[in-house]
Amino acid sequence: MVFDALDDGGHEQVSYFSDPETGLQSIVAIHDTTLGPGLGGTRILDYESEDAALEDVLRLSGAMTLKAAAADLDLGGAKAVILGDPAEIKTEALLEAYGRAVECLGGRYITSVDVNSGVDDMEIVRRTTDHVVGLRDGLGDPSPITATGVLAGIRACVEHEYGADSLDDVEVVVQGLGKVGSALASDLIARGAAVTISDVSEDNVERFLAEHDADVVAPDAVYDEPCDVFAPCAIGGVVNDETVSRFDCDVVAGAANNVLAERRHAGALADRGILYAPDYVINAGGLITVAEEHRGGNRETAFERAKAIQDRLLSMIERAEDAGTTVLQAADDYANERIERGERTTPAVAGD
Numbered sequence: 001m002v003f004d005a006l007d008d009g010g011h012e013q014v015s016y017f018s019d020p021e022t023g024l025q026s027i028v029a030i031h032d033t034t035l036g037p038g039l040g041g042t043r044i045l046d047y048e049s050e051d052a053a054l055e056d057v058l059r060l061s062g063a064m065t066l067k068a069a070a071a072d073l074d075l076g077g078a079k080a081v082i083l084g085d086p087a088e089i090k091t092e093a094l095l096e097a098y099g100r101a102v103e104c105l106g107g108r109y110i111t112s113v114d115v116n117s118g119v120d121d122m123e124i125v126r127r128t129t130d131h132v133v134g135l136r137d138g139l140g141d142p143s144p145i146t147a148t149g150v151l152a153g154i155r156a157c158v159e160h161e162y163g164a165d166s167l168d169d170v171e172v173v174v175q176g177l178g179k180v181g182s183a184l185a186s187d188l189i190a191r192g193a194a195v196t197i198s199d200v201s202e203d204n205v206e207r208f209l210a211e212h213d214a215d216v217v218a219p220d221a222v223y224d225e226p227c228d229v230f231a232p233c234a235i236g237g238v239v240n241d242e243t244v245s246r247f248d249c250d251v252v253a254g255a256a257n258n259v260l261a262e263r264r265h266a267g268a269l270a271d272r273g274i275l276y277a278p279d280y281v282i283n284a285g286g287l288i289t290v291a292e293e294h295r296g297g298n299r300e301t302a303f304e305r306a307k308a309i310q311d312r313l314l315s316m317i318e319r320a321e322d323a324g325t326t327v328l329q330a331a332d333d334y335a336n337e338r339i340e341r342g343e344r345t346t347p348a349v350a351g352d
């Protein structure tokens with residue numbers, strides 16, 4: 001069963017780790033290392049079954065390969081899961097045992113933060129492995145860099161849709177005013193865009209309005225709000241069978257992961273003449289940040305690489321138009337071709 005799953009997904013390696021003394025049960029899936037070591041976070045979850053954990057780690061690691069390749073990073077895709085309720089199992093001893101597991105993969109897998117694993121946990125993991133990023137003395141909170149990448153992606157979409165290289169008077173709805181959404185909304189306003197915000201947290205809305213001028217739309221009316229660009233920066237699955245006919249915009253481009261409930265919704269948006277910027281292309285700033293940390297770059301180089309999303313996305317949009325396909329398909333093709341060519345693009349940094 002496991003070999004079939006590996007073959008189906010094109011995975012290179014899946015490693016199971018068990019440490020009865022600490023209760024560690026972990027699966028590391030390395031999907032593809034053609035472009036570099038597989039980088040992906042460690043998700044700690046109380047899965048229904050071992051099969052469910054395997055399915056999740058296989059899916060997530062494959063997605064990391066595409067994300068890294070489409071971001072022009074010299075990294076492959078991998079991911080890890082630790083099975084169990086984080087409130088019960090997450091001890092220093094378990095995280096140290098997990099670090100030893102990562103270490104024995106010899107650098108083919110680089111771990112980082114993910115659901116239920118944070119910077120403090122990675123500080124413990126680093127005691128027993130060198131192959132970990134997202135550390136306290138690393139490049140810090142990636143959210144402003146993610147926001148810069150999303151802004152760059154929105155610029156590409158606006159350039160394509162309206163032939164404009166400015167965001168002046170472009171109407172943008174930002175759904176979710178968390179770490180990324182608030183930075184994005186603020187950047188957009190600074191560039192002359194007319195921003196409408198929406199969040200289930202009134203506190204977050206009030207906090208933003210105390211410093212910025214923006215309109216507000218209620219969370220349940222957000223999909224009907226007329227605008228040029230809808231920027232989902234809250235939760236996944238917002239483009240679904242129920243919402244897809246409601247959008248009154250030309251572009252959907254935001255930070256949220258898994259924006260599409262299902263892949264087919266990219267086509268449904270395209271059928272309505274709405275340009276969809278693939279989430280994994282436009283929200284790559286977080287991965288870019290830890291990749292820069294790994295290669296010894298700094299926040300400035302990470303911001304620069306996030307800005308490069310603009311030209312890359314524009315070329316994907318043009319490619320989709322030429323091929324009569326969705327931008328999502330064009331992005332997948334771009335990433336897969338880079339892997340097929342084994343093309344490494346990262347310029348050397350001092351010390352490389």
Ligand code: NAD
Pocket residue numbers: 142143144146175176177178179180181198199200201204219233234235236255256257283284285286287
């Ligand atoms: P966050 O938790 O800081 O903010 C999320 C915000 O969305 C909160 O203000 C929350 O109140 C709001 N929200 C939740 N449900 C909502 C709803 N139904 N309608 C409106 N608002 C709602 O998260 P974040 O770090 O800003 O990330 C936002 C999204 O971007 C997530 O999907 C995340 O996975 C993705 N992402 C983040 C990064 C990063 O660097 N932080 C990188 C890549 C992708």
